[in-house]
Amino acid sequence: MTLETLNLILLGGIVLGALYALMATGLALVWTTLGIFNFAHGTFIALGAYIAWQIASTEASGAGLLAGAAVSIIGMFVIGMLVYYLLIKPFERSPDIVVKSVITTLAGATILENVINLVWGPRNKQLSPLLGGDMSILGITISRNEMAVVALAIVILAALGVFLQRAPLGRAMRAVAQNREAAQLMGIDVERLYAIAFGLSAALAALAGILIGSIRFMNPSMGSDPLMKALIVVIFGGIARFTGPIYAAFIVGLLEAVMTYLVGLYWSPTVLFAIMIVVLVAKPEGLFGRYRKSV
Amino acid sequence: MTDTLLLDVRALDGGYEPLQIFRKIDLSLAQGASVGLFGPNGHGKTTFLRTLSGIIDPWDGDIFFDGVQLNRPGARGSRRWRNFNYDAITRRRMDPKAVARAGLIHVPQGNLLFPDMTVAETLSIAPYASRGRANAAETLDKVFRLFPRVHERLGHKIRFLSGGERQMVAIGVGLMAAPKLLILDEPTLGLSPKLRGELASAIQTIRGSGVPLIVVDQDIAFLEELIDTLYLFDHGRISRRIEKADMPTHEEIMKLMFGEDHH
Ligand SMILES: Nc1ncnc2c1ncn2[C@@H]1O[C@H](COP(=O)(O)OP(=O)(O)OP(=O)(O)O)[C@@H](O)[C@H]1O
Protein backbone atom coordinates (compact mmCIF):
# COMPACT_ATOMS: atom_id res chain seq x y z
CA MET A 1 0.00 0.00 0.00
CA THR A 2 1.46 3.32 -1.04
CA LEU A 3 1.17 6.47 0.99
CA GLU A 4 -1.13 7.80 -1.68
CA THR A 5 -3.66 4.95 -1.29
CA LEU A 6 -3.48 5.20 2.50
CA ASN A 7 -4.34 8.87 2.30
CA LEU A 8 -7.20 8.16 -0.06
CA ILE A 9 -8.58 5.54 2.30
CA LEU A 10 -8.28 7.83 5.29
CA LEU A 11 -9.97 10.64 3.44
CA GLY A 12 -12.79 8.41 2.25
CA GLY A 13 -13.25 7.21 5.81
CA ILE A 14 -13.43 10.74 7.17
CA VAL A 15 -16.06 11.75 4.62
CA LEU A 16 -18.10 8.66 5.45
CA GLY A 17 -17.60 9.36 9.15
CA ALA A 18 -18.88 12.91 8.82
CA LEU A 19 -22.02 11.73 7.04
CA TYR A 20 -22.62 8.94 9.56
CA ALA A 21 -22.09 11.38 12.40
CA LEU A 22 -24.85 13.65 11.07
CA MET A 23 -27.26 10.77 10.66
CA ALA A 24 -26.41 9.03 13.90
CA THR A 25 -26.73 12.24 15.91
CA GLY A 26 -30.19 12.84 14.45
CA LEU A 27 -31.16 9.30 15.32
CA ALA A 28 -29.69 9.55 18.81
CA LEU A 29 -31.51 12.84 19.44
CA VAL A 30 -34.88 11.13 19.04
CA TRP A 31 -33.69 8.01 20.81
CA THR A 32 -32.50 9.81 23.91
CA THR A 33 -35.36 12.29 24.09
CA LEU A 34 -38.36 10.10 23.28
CA GLY A 35 -36.88 6.71 24.07
CA ILE A 36 -37.86 5.33 20.68
CA PHE A 37 -36.05 4.38 17.51
CA ASN A 38 -37.18 6.13 14.35
CA PHE A 39 -37.04 3.74 11.41
CA ALA A 40 -38.24 6.50 9.10
CA HIS A 41 -34.94 8.33 9.56
CA GLY A 42 -33.48 6.80 6.41
CA THR A 43 -36.46 7.93 4.38
CA PHE A 44 -36.10 11.41 5.89
CA ILE A 45 -32.62 11.42 4.36
CA ALA A 46 -33.98 10.57 0.92
CA LEU A 47 -36.92 12.95 1.16
CA GLY A 48 -34.64 15.78 2.25
CA ALA A 49 -32.35 15.17 -0.71
CA TYR A 50 -35.26 15.06 -3.18
CA ILE A 51 -36.86 18.24 -1.87
CA ALA A 52 -33.50 19.99 -2.22
CA TRP A 53 -33.18 18.60 -5.75
CA GLN A 54 -36.67 19.83 -6.66
CA ILE A 55 -35.75 23.40 -5.71
CA ALA A 56 -32.10 23.41 -6.71
CA SER A 57 -31.75 21.38 -9.87
CA THR A 58 -31.82 23.06 -13.26
CA GLU A 59 -34.01 20.13 -14.41
CA ALA A 60 -36.65 21.34 -11.92
CA SER A 61 -36.99 24.78 -10.31
CA GLY A 62 -33.37 25.75 -10.73
CA ALA A 63 -33.20 28.08 -7.75
CA GLY A 64 -29.73 26.98 -6.71
CA LEU A 65 -28.34 24.62 -4.10
CA LEU A 66 -28.50 27.10 -1.23
CA ALA A 67 -32.21 27.77 -1.70
CA GLY A 68 -32.80 24.05 -2.17
CA ALA A 69 -30.97 23.21 1.06
CA ALA A 70 -32.84 25.89 3.01
CA VAL A 71 -36.27 24.76 1.80
CA SER A 72 -35.40 21.12 2.35
CA ILE A 73 -34.08 21.58 5.89
CA ILE A 74 -36.97 23.76 7.01
CA GLY A 75 -39.47 21.56 5.21
CA MET A 76 -38.09 18.40 6.81
CA PHE A 77 -38.25 20.05 10.23
CA VAL A 78 -41.99 20.51 9.72
CA ILE A 79 -42.45 17.04 8.24
CA GLY A 80 -40.58 15.55 11.20
CA MET A 81 -42.93 17.29 13.62
CA LEU A 82 -45.94 16.04 11.63
CA VAL A 83 -44.63 12.49 11.71
CA TYR A 84 -44.30 12.78 15.49
CA TYR A 85 -47.86 14.01 15.93
CA LEU A 86 -49.32 11.40 13.58
CA LEU A 87 -47.24 8.32 14.31
CA ILE A 88 -45.80 8.62 17.81
CA LYS A 89 -47.98 10.80 19.95
CA PRO A 90 -51.11 8.62 19.91
CA PHE A 91 -49.10 5.93 21.76
CA GLU A 92 -47.32 8.29 24.07
CA ARG A 93 -48.91 6.99 27.23
CA SER A 94 -48.86 3.36 26.27
CA PRO A 95 -46.29 1.31 28.18
CA ASP A 96 -45.02 -0.54 25.10
CA ILE A 97 -44.50 2.53 22.97
CA VAL A 98 -41.06 1.20 21.98
CA VAL A 99 -42.56 -1.76 20.17
CA LYS A 100 -45.46 0.16 18.68
CA SER A 101 -43.24 2.92 17.37
CA VAL A 102 -41.16 0.33 15.50
CA ILE A 103 -44.26 -0.56 13.50
CA THR A 104 -45.53 2.98 13.03
CA THR A 105 -42.17 4.43 11.97
CA LEU A 106 -41.56 1.50 9.62
CA ALA A 107 -44.99 2.18 8.16
CA GLY A 108 -44.13 5.85 7.84
CA ALA A 109 -40.88 4.96 6.09
CA THR A 110 -42.65 2.75 3.56
CA ILE A 111 -45.34 5.34 2.85
CA LEU A 112 -42.85 8.19 2.43
CA GLU A 113 -40.63 6.08 0.19
CA ASN A 114 -43.60 5.34 -2.05
CA VAL A 115 -44.46 9.03 -2.12
CA ILE A 116 -40.92 9.78 -3.31
CA ASN A 117 -41.22 7.10 -5.97
CA LEU A 118 -44.54 8.48 -7.08
CA VAL A 119 -43.44 12.11 -7.25
CA TRP A 120 -39.90 11.82 -8.52
CA GLY A 121 -39.72 8.36 -10.05
CA PRO A 122 -37.07 5.70 -9.51
CA ARG A 123 -34.48 7.21 -11.87
CA ASN A 124 -31.18 8.30 -10.29
CA LYS A 125 -30.67 11.99 -9.70
CA GLN A 126 -27.77 14.09 -8.51
CA LEU A 127 -27.34 17.40 -6.74
CA SER A 128 -24.63 19.76 -7.85
CA PRO A 129 -21.56 19.76 -5.57
CA LEU A 130 -21.28 22.43 -2.87
CA LEU A 131 -17.87 23.45 -4.22
CA GLY A 132 -16.30 22.52 -7.52
CA GLY A 133 -12.75 21.52 -8.26
CA ASP A 134 -9.93 19.94 -6.32
CA MET A 135 -7.44 21.22 -3.81
CA SER A 136 -4.26 19.82 -2.48
CA ILE A 137 -3.20 19.50 1.13
CA LEU A 138 0.23 18.12 2.06
CA GLY A 139 0.75 16.92 -1.47
CA ILE A 140 -2.47 14.93 -1.83
CA THR A 141 -5.27 16.03 -4.07
CA ILE A 142 -8.78 15.98 -2.66
CA SER A 143 -12.06 17.23 -3.94
CA ARG A 144 -13.08 20.53 -2.44
CA ASN A 145 -16.66 19.29 -2.26
CA GLU A 146 -15.73 16.44 0.06
CA MET A 147 -13.77 18.81 2.27
CA ALA A 148 -16.80 21.11 2.41
CA VAL A 149 -19.04 18.19 3.38
CA VAL A 150 -16.76 17.26 6.28
CA ALA A 151 -16.38 20.86 7.45
CA LEU A 152 -20.10 21.54 7.27
CA ALA A 153 -20.97 18.39 9.19
CA ILE A 154 -18.50 19.25 11.94
CA VAL A 155 -19.72 22.84 12.24
CA ILE A 156 -23.39 21.80 12.39
CA LEU A 157 -22.67 19.12 15.01
CA ALA A 158 -20.65 21.52 17.12
CA ALA A 159 -23.49 24.04 16.97
CA LEU A 160 -25.97 21.37 17.99
CA GLY A 161 -23.73 20.36 20.88
CA VAL A 162 -23.54 23.92 22.14
CA PHE A 163 -27.31 24.27 21.73
CA LEU A 164 -28.00 21.18 23.84
CA GLN A 165 -25.43 22.17 26.43
CA ARG A 166 -26.16 25.87 26.84
CA ALA A 167 -29.45 27.02 25.33
CA PRO A 168 -32.47 26.84 27.65
CA LEU A 169 -34.39 24.89 25.04
CA GLY A 170 -31.51 22.45 24.60
CA ARG A 171 -31.18 21.97 28.34
CA ALA A 172 -34.89 21.39 28.62
CA MET A 173 -34.58 18.72 25.95
CA ARG A 174 -31.88 16.92 27.88
CA ALA A 175 -33.97 17.25 31.03
CA VAL A 176 -37.01 15.66 29.40
CA ALA A 177 -34.81 12.86 28.12
CA GLN A 178 -33.53 12.10 31.61
CA ASN A 179 -36.70 12.43 33.63
CA ARG A 180 -39.89 13.21 31.85
CA GLU A 181 -42.06 13.54 34.90
CA ALA A 182 -39.74 15.86 36.79
CA ALA A 183 -39.50 18.01 33.66
CA GLN A 184 -43.27 18.18 33.42
CA LEU A 185 -43.51 19.26 37.03
CA MET A 186 -41.18 22.15 36.21
CA GLY A 187 -43.61 23.44 33.64
CA ILE A 188 -41.72 22.22 30.61
CA ASP A 189 -43.94 21.54 27.61
CA VAL A 190 -42.88 17.96 27.02
CA GLU A 191 -45.01 17.41 23.95
CA ARG A 192 -43.62 20.46 22.21
CA LEU A 193 -40.07 19.40 23.03
CA TYR A 194 -40.70 15.93 21.63
CA ALA A 195 -42.00 17.51 18.43
CA ILE A 196 -38.97 19.80 18.25
CA ALA A 197 -36.59 16.89 18.82
CA PHE A 198 -38.26 15.00 15.99
CA GLY A 199 -38.14 18.06 13.77
CA LEU A 200 -34.45 18.69 14.51
CA SER A 201 -33.66 15.08 13.85
CA ALA A 202 -35.45 15.23 10.49
CA ALA A 203 -33.64 18.46 9.62
CA LEU A 204 -30.29 16.76 10.34
CA ALA A 205 -31.41 13.88 8.12
CA ALA A 206 -32.23 16.36 5.36
CA LEU A 207 -28.78 17.89 5.62
CA ALA A 208 -27.19 14.45 5.47
CA GLY A 209 -29.31 13.65 2.43
CA ILE A 210 -28.24 16.83 0.67
CA LEU A 211 -24.57 16.12 1.37
CA ILE A 212 -24.92 12.53 0.17
CA GLY A 213 -26.74 13.77 -2.92
CA SER A 214 -23.85 16.07 -3.71
CA ILE A 215 -21.37 13.17 -3.61
CA ARG A 216 -23.31 10.19 -4.95
CA PHE A 217 -26.43 9.45 -6.96
CA MET A 218 -29.79 9.76 -5.28
CA ASN A 219 -32.58 7.19 -5.45
CA PRO A 220 -35.71 6.71 -3.35
CA SER A 221 -34.13 4.08 -1.13
CA MET A 222 -30.82 5.91 -0.74
CA GLY A 223 -31.45 6.22 3.02
CA SER A 224 -31.72 2.58 3.96
CA ASP A 225 -28.03 1.73 3.95
CA PRO A 226 -27.06 4.93 5.83
CA LEU A 227 -29.85 4.21 8.34
CA MET A 228 -28.35 0.82 9.10
CA LYS A 229 -24.89 2.35 9.46
CA ALA A 230 -26.27 5.07 11.71
CA LEU A 231 -27.93 2.42 13.85
CA ILE A 232 -24.60 0.60 14.14
CA VAL A 233 -22.92 3.86 15.04
CA VAL A 234 -25.45 4.75 17.74
CA ILE A 235 -25.27 1.34 19.36
CA PHE A 236 -21.50 1.16 18.90
CA GLY A 237 -20.85 4.58 20.42
CA GLY A 238 -23.51 4.55 23.10
CA ILE A 239 -25.69 7.52 23.79
CA ALA A 240 -24.46 8.42 27.24
CA ARG A 241 -22.91 11.53 25.79
CA PHE A 242 -23.76 13.64 22.81
CA THR A 243 -20.28 13.03 21.41
CA GLY A 244 -20.45 9.22 21.71
CA PRO A 245 -22.10 8.60 18.33
CA ILE A 246 -19.88 11.24 16.67
CA TYR A 247 -16.62 9.54 17.62
CA ALA A 248 -18.14 6.20 16.77
CA ALA A 249 -19.25 7.53 13.38
CA PHE A 250 -15.69 8.42 12.43
CA ILE A 251 -14.39 5.09 13.70
CA VAL A 252 -17.02 3.21 11.71
CA GLY A 253 -16.39 5.38 8.65
CA LEU A 254 -12.65 4.73 8.77
CA LEU A 255 -13.15 1.03 9.47
CA GLU A 256 -15.49 0.79 6.54
CA ALA A 257 -13.03 2.50 4.23
CA VAL A 258 -10.17 0.26 5.36
CA MET A 259 -12.32 -2.89 5.16
CA THR A 260 -13.55 -1.99 1.71
CA TYR A 261 -9.94 -1.75 0.61
CA LEU A 262 -8.82 -4.91 2.39
CA VAL A 263 -11.73 -7.33 1.98
CA GLY A 264 -13.84 -5.58 -0.64
CA LEU A 265 -17.21 -3.91 -0.70
CA TYR A 266 -19.04 -7.19 -0.34
CA TRP A 267 -17.45 -8.40 2.88
CA SER A 268 -16.93 -5.12 4.68
CA PRO A 269 -20.42 -5.00 6.35
CA THR A 270 -19.85 -8.52 7.67
CA VAL A 271 -16.54 -7.58 9.22
CA LEU A 272 -18.08 -4.37 10.58
CA PHE A 273 -20.90 -6.26 12.28
CA ALA A 274 -18.46 -8.78 13.70
CA ILE A 275 -16.38 -5.99 15.22
CA MET A 276 -19.50 -4.39 16.61
CA ILE A 277 -20.61 -7.58 18.30
CA VAL A 278 -17.21 -8.01 19.91
CA VAL A 279 -17.32 -4.44 21.19
CA LEU A 280 -20.84 -4.89 22.55
CA VAL A 281 -19.96 -8.08 24.35
CA ALA A 282 -17.08 -6.30 26.05
CA LYS A 283 -18.89 -2.98 26.60
CA PRO A 284 -22.67 -3.43 26.46
CA GLU A 285 -23.29 0.28 26.91
CA GLY A 286 -21.30 1.11 23.80
CA LEU A 287 -17.72 2.10 23.29
CA PHE A 288 -18.12 5.50 24.99
CA GLY A 289 -21.15 4.66 27.11
CA ARG A 290 -21.63 4.42 30.81
CA TYR A 291 -25.23 5.03 31.49
CA ARG A 292 -28.12 4.43 29.19
CA LYS A 293 -31.64 5.64 29.51
CA SER A 294 -33.72 2.54 29.94
CA VAL A 295 -36.53 2.46 27.46
CA MET B 1 -66.15 31.30 48.47
CA THR B 2 -63.63 30.18 45.89
CA ASP B 3 -61.82 33.50 45.75
CA THR B 4 -60.72 33.33 49.37
CA LEU B 5 -59.30 29.86 48.89
CA LEU B 6 -55.92 29.24 47.32
CA LEU B 7 -56.73 25.64 46.53
CA ASP B 8 -60.13 24.06 46.45
CA VAL B 9 -60.42 20.39 45.58
CA ARG B 10 -63.94 19.04 45.34
CA ALA B 11 -64.99 15.41 45.19
CA LEU B 12 -61.88 14.37 43.31
CA ASP B 13 -61.70 10.82 41.94
CA GLY B 14 -58.66 9.30 40.35
CA GLY B 15 -56.23 6.43 40.05
CA TYR B 16 -54.28 4.30 37.65
CA GLU B 17 -56.46 2.93 34.90
CA PRO B 18 -58.43 0.76 35.52
CA LEU B 19 -57.80 0.85 39.27
CA GLN B 20 -59.36 3.66 41.25
CA ILE B 21 -56.98 4.71 44.04
CA PHE B 22 -58.79 7.59 45.74
CA ARG B 23 -62.37 8.77 45.76
CA LYS B 24 -64.36 11.85 46.68
CA ILE B 25 -61.46 13.83 48.10
CA ASP B 26 -62.41 17.27 49.41
CA LEU B 27 -59.51 19.44 50.42
CA SER B 28 -59.21 23.17 50.69
CA LEU B 29 -56.54 25.62 51.55
CA ALA B 30 -57.20 29.20 52.64
CA GLN B 31 -54.85 31.90 51.33
CA GLY B 32 -51.63 31.73 53.31
CA ALA B 33 -52.47 28.48 55.07
CA SER B 34 -50.68 25.15 54.91
CA VAL B 35 -51.98 21.63 55.19
CA GLY B 36 -50.51 18.26 55.99
CA LEU B 37 -51.50 14.84 54.73
CA PHE B 38 -50.95 11.87 56.93
CA GLY B 39 -51.77 8.26 56.24
CA PRO B 40 -50.40 4.75 55.96
CA ASN B 41 -48.16 3.64 53.12
CA GLY B 42 -49.83 2.79 49.87
CA HIS B 43 -53.14 4.47 50.60
CA GLY B 44 -52.92 6.87 47.69
CA LYS B 45 -51.40 10.12 48.98
CA THR B 46 -48.81 10.29 46.23
CA THR B 47 -51.37 9.33 43.60
CA PHE B 48 -53.62 12.14 44.80
CA LEU B 49 -50.78 14.67 44.62
CA ARG B 50 -49.77 13.47 41.15
CA THR B 51 -53.35 14.09 40.10
CA LEU B 52 -53.29 17.57 41.62
CA SER B 53 -50.29 18.49 39.50
CA GLY B 54 -51.72 16.94 36.34
CA ILE B 55 -49.26 14.08 35.90
CA ILE B 56 -52.21 11.72 35.79
CA ASP B 57 -55.72 12.77 34.77
CA PRO B 58 -58.44 13.10 37.37
CA TRP B 59 -61.47 10.91 36.74
CA ASP B 60 -64.03 13.23 38.22
CA GLY B 61 -64.34 16.26 40.47
CA ASP B 62 -62.94 19.78 40.37
CA ILE B 63 -59.63 21.43 41.18
CA PHE B 64 -59.64 25.19 41.61
CA PHE B 65 -56.34 26.95 42.18
CA ASP B 66 -56.00 30.66 42.69
CA GLY B 67 -59.48 31.22 41.30
CA VAL B 68 -59.13 29.17 38.10
CA GLN B 69 -60.17 25.62 37.40
CA LEU B 70 -57.16 23.50 36.51
CA ASN B 71 -58.98 20.45 35.18
CA ARG B 72 -61.58 20.14 32.48
CA PRO B 73 -64.88 20.07 34.37
CA GLY B 74 -67.09 17.03 34.43
CA ALA B 75 -66.48 13.33 34.69
CA ARG B 76 -64.37 11.57 32.09
CA GLY B 77 -66.21 9.34 29.67
CA SER B 78 -66.54 5.69 30.50
CA ARG B 79 -63.78 3.42 29.28
CA ARG B 80 -65.73 0.30 28.64
CA TRP B 81 -63.42 -1.45 26.17
CA ARG B 82 -60.34 -2.45 28.03
CA ASN B 83 -58.26 -2.88 24.87
CA PHE B 84 -59.17 0.35 23.15
CA ASN B 85 -56.62 3.17 23.07
CA TYR B 86 -58.74 5.94 24.53
CA ASP B 87 -55.71 8.25 24.56
CA ALA B 88 -55.96 8.45 20.77
CA ILE B 89 -59.45 9.93 20.82
CA THR B 90 -59.64 11.79 24.14
CA ARG B 91 -57.96 14.97 25.15
CA ARG B 92 -56.11 15.09 28.43
CA ARG B 93 -58.21 16.45 31.24
CA MET B 94 -55.38 18.35 32.83
CA ASP B 95 -52.14 19.89 31.65
CA PRO B 96 -49.14 19.57 33.99
CA LYS B 97 -47.30 22.51 32.45
CA ALA B 98 -50.30 24.77 32.96
CA VAL B 99 -50.43 23.68 36.60
CA ALA B 100 -46.75 24.43 37.15
CA ARG B 101 -47.00 27.73 35.33
CA ALA B 102 -49.97 28.70 37.49
CA GLY B 103 -47.64 28.32 40.46
CA LEU B 104 -48.71 24.99 41.91
CA ILE B 105 -45.33 23.33 42.24
CA HIS B 106 -44.93 19.68 43.16
CA VAL B 107 -41.71 18.25 44.56
CA PRO B 108 -42.35 14.55 44.04
CA GLN B 109 -41.55 11.73 46.42
CA GLY B 110 -38.06 10.31 45.94
CA ASN B 111 -37.33 12.77 43.15
CA LEU B 112 -34.47 11.49 40.99
CA LEU B 113 -34.23 14.74 39.02
CA PHE B 114 -31.93 14.59 35.99
CA PRO B 115 -29.13 12.13 36.72
CA ASP B 116 -26.72 13.38 34.08
CA MET B 117 -27.14 17.10 34.56
CA THR B 118 -25.19 19.18 37.01
CA VAL B 119 -26.83 20.84 39.99
CA ALA B 120 -26.33 24.25 38.37
CA GLU B 121 -27.97 23.14 35.12
CA THR B 122 -30.86 21.60 37.01
CA LEU B 123 -31.49 24.79 38.94
CA SER B 124 -31.33 26.78 35.70
CA ILE B 125 -34.21 24.83 34.16
CA ALA B 126 -36.78 25.46 36.85
CA PRO B 127 -37.45 29.15 36.05
CA TYR B 128 -39.10 27.78 32.90
CA ALA B 129 -42.15 27.21 35.04
CA SER B 130 -42.17 30.59 36.72
CA ARG B 131 -42.11 32.49 33.43
CA GLY B 132 -40.71 35.64 34.97
CA ARG B 133 -42.90 35.49 38.06
CA ALA B 134 -39.74 35.87 40.13
CA ASN B 135 -36.21 37.08 39.79
CA ALA B 136 -34.12 33.97 39.12
CA ALA B 137 -30.85 35.35 40.51
CA GLU B 138 -32.55 36.43 43.74
CA THR B 139 -34.29 33.10 44.19
CA LEU B 140 -31.07 31.26 43.52
CA ASP B 141 -29.45 33.27 46.29
CA LYS B 142 -32.28 32.32 48.61
CA VAL B 143 -31.81 28.64 47.76
CA PHE B 144 -28.08 28.86 48.50
CA ARG B 145 -28.71 30.52 51.86
CA LEU B 146 -31.23 27.83 52.69
CA PHE B 147 -29.03 24.95 51.53
CA PRO B 148 -25.33 25.82 51.61
CA ARG B 149 -24.59 22.23 50.53
CA VAL B 150 -26.37 22.85 47.23
CA HIS B 151 -24.01 25.71 46.60
CA GLU B 152 -21.00 23.52 47.32
CA ARG B 153 -22.21 20.87 44.87
CA LEU B 154 -23.10 23.18 41.97
CA GLY B 155 -20.73 21.55 39.48
CA HIS B 156 -21.58 17.96 40.43
CA LYS B 157 -23.86 15.71 38.49
CA ILE B 158 -27.13 14.84 40.19
CA ARG B 159 -26.42 11.11 40.19
CA PHE B 160 -23.33 11.63 42.33
CA LEU B 161 -25.29 13.37 45.10
CA SER B 162 -26.39 11.72 48.33
CA GLY B 163 -30.09 11.20 48.93
CA GLY B 164 -30.23 14.18 51.28
CA GLU B 165 -28.40 16.48 48.90
CA ARG B 166 -30.68 15.42 46.08
CA GLN B 167 -33.72 16.17 48.21
CA MET B 168 -32.28 19.64 48.90
CA VAL B 169 -31.76 20.24 45.19
CA ALA B 170 -35.31 19.00 44.52
CA ILE B 171 -36.74 21.49 47.00
CA GLY B 172 -34.43 24.18 45.61
CA VAL B 173 -35.76 23.46 42.13
CA GLY B 174 -39.28 23.79 43.51
CA LEU B 175 -38.41 27.21 44.93
CA MET B 176 -36.82 28.31 41.66
CA ALA B 177 -40.20 27.77 40.04
CA ALA B 178 -41.59 30.58 42.23
CA PRO B 179 -44.34 28.53 43.89
CA LYS B 180 -47.62 30.04 45.00
CA LEU B 181 -48.19 26.69 46.66
CA LEU B 182 -45.48 24.12 47.20
CA ILE B 183 -46.27 20.42 47.45
CA LEU B 184 -43.68 18.38 49.33
CA ASP B 185 -44.23 14.62 49.18
CA GLU B 186 -42.34 12.97 52.05
CA PRO B 187 -39.39 15.37 51.93
CA THR B 188 -37.56 13.62 54.75
CA LEU B 189 -38.13 10.03 53.65
CA GLY B 190 -35.14 7.76 54.22
CA LEU B 191 -32.83 10.39 55.63
CA SER B 192 -30.67 10.20 58.73
CA PRO B 193 -32.00 11.98 61.85
CA LYS B 194 -29.39 14.72 61.44
CA LEU B 195 -30.30 15.40 57.82
CA ARG B 196 -33.97 15.18 58.70
CA GLY B 197 -33.47 17.95 61.22
CA GLU B 198 -31.58 20.05 58.70
CA LEU B 199 -34.27 19.66 56.08
CA ALA B 200 -37.08 20.18 58.58
CA SER B 201 -35.69 23.50 59.65
CA ALA B 202 -35.15 24.56 56.04
CA ILE B 203 -38.78 23.73 55.31
CA GLN B 204 -39.76 25.76 58.38
CA THR B 205 -37.85 28.68 56.91
CA ILE B 206 -39.60 28.30 53.58
CA ARG B 207 -42.95 28.27 55.37
CA GLY B 208 -41.86 31.30 57.39
CA SER B 209 -41.01 33.21 54.23
CA GLY B 210 -44.65 32.98 53.25
CA VAL B 211 -44.82 30.01 50.88
CA PRO B 212 -47.91 27.89 51.61
CA LEU B 213 -47.26 24.17 51.70
CA ILE B 214 -48.95 20.83 51.26
CA VAL B 215 -46.74 18.38 53.10
CA VAL B 216 -46.97 14.62 53.30
CA ASP B 217 -44.94 13.11 56.08
CA GLN B 218 -45.01 10.23 58.50
CA ASP B 219 -43.82 12.39 61.36
CA ILE B 220 -46.75 14.10 63.07
CA ALA B 221 -44.57 16.28 65.26
CA PHE B 222 -42.81 17.67 62.21
CA LEU B 223 -46.12 18.31 60.42
CA GLU B 224 -47.66 19.95 63.47
CA GLU B 225 -45.14 22.74 63.49
CA LEU B 226 -45.70 23.54 59.83
CA ILE B 227 -49.35 23.31 59.13
CA ASP B 228 -52.74 24.75 59.99
CA THR B 229 -54.86 21.77 59.05
CA LEU B 230 -54.14 18.07 59.05
CA TYR B 231 -55.96 15.65 56.75
CA LEU B 232 -55.95 11.99 57.60
CA PHE B 233 -55.81 9.88 54.49
CA ASP B 234 -57.26 6.42 54.76
CA HIS B 235 -57.80 3.92 51.93
CA GLY B 236 -58.06 6.66 49.35
CA ARG B 237 -60.43 8.83 51.33
CA ILE B 238 -60.04 11.72 53.70
CA SER B 239 -61.17 10.16 56.94
CA ARG B 240 -60.73 13.25 59.07
CA ARG B 241 -59.86 16.91 58.95
CA ILE B 242 -58.21 18.27 62.09
CA GLU B 243 -57.53 21.93 62.79
CA LYS B 244 -54.33 22.96 64.46
CA ALA B 245 -56.10 23.98 67.68
CA ASP B 246 -57.25 20.47 68.41
CA MET B 247 -54.29 18.58 67.03
CA PRO B 248 -54.18 15.19 68.72
CA THR B 249 -51.01 13.48 69.88
CA HIS B 250 -49.26 10.87 67.83
CA GLU B 251 -50.83 8.05 69.87
CA GLU B 252 -54.29 9.44 69.38
CA ILE B 253 -53.78 9.66 65.65
CA MET B 254 -52.49 6.13 65.53
CA LYS B 255 -55.61 5.07 67.38
CA LEU B 256 -57.77 7.10 65.01
CA MET B 257 -56.17 5.56 61.97
CA PHE B 258 -55.67 2.01 63.06
CA GLY B 259 -57.42 1.54 66.40
CA GLU B 260 -61.00 1.05 65.26
CA ASP B 261 -59.91 -1.22 62.45
CA HIS B 262 -58.52 -3.81 64.82
CA HIS B 263 -61.61 -5.22 66.46
N1 LIG C 1 -47.71 3.79 38.38
C1 LIG C 1 -48.61 3.04 39.05
N2 LIG C 1 -49.44 2.20 38.38
C2 LIG C 1 -50.36 1.47 39.04
N3 LIG C 1 -50.52 1.47 40.37
C3 LIG C 1 -49.74 2.28 41.10
C4 LIG C 1 -48.73 3.11 40.48
N4 LIG C 1 -48.10 3.81 41.44
C5 LIG C 1 -48.68 3.44 42.60
N5 LIG C 1 -49.66 2.54 42.41
C6 LIG C 1 -50.51 1.94 43.44
O1 LIG C 1 -51.32 2.95 43.97
C7 LIG C 1 -51.52 2.74 45.37
C8 LIG C 1 -51.27 4.04 46.10
O2 LIG C 1 -49.89 4.37 46.00
P1 LIG C 1 -49.33 5.77 46.48
O3 LIG C 1 -47.92 5.84 46.06
O4 LIG C 1 -50.27 6.82 46.02
O5 LIG C 1 -49.43 5.62 48.06
P2 LIG C 1 -48.85 6.57 49.18
O6 LIG C 1 -49.99 6.83 50.11
O7 LIG C 1 -48.17 7.74 48.60
O8 LIG C 1 -47.81 5.62 49.89
P3 LIG C 1 -46.38 5.98 50.57
O9 LIG C 1 -46.68 6.50 51.93
O10 LIG C 1 -45.70 4.66 50.62
O11 LIG C 1 -45.69 6.94 49.69
C9 LIG C 1 -50.59 1.63 45.77
O12 LIG C 1 -51.38 0.47 46.00
C10 LIG C 1 -49.69 1.42 44.59
O13 LIG C 1 -49.40 0.07 44.42
Ligand SMILES: [Mg+2]
Ligand atom coordinates in the same frame (compact mmCIF):
# COMPACT_ATOMS: atom_id res chain seq x y z
MG1 LIG D 1 -46.25 8.44 48.67
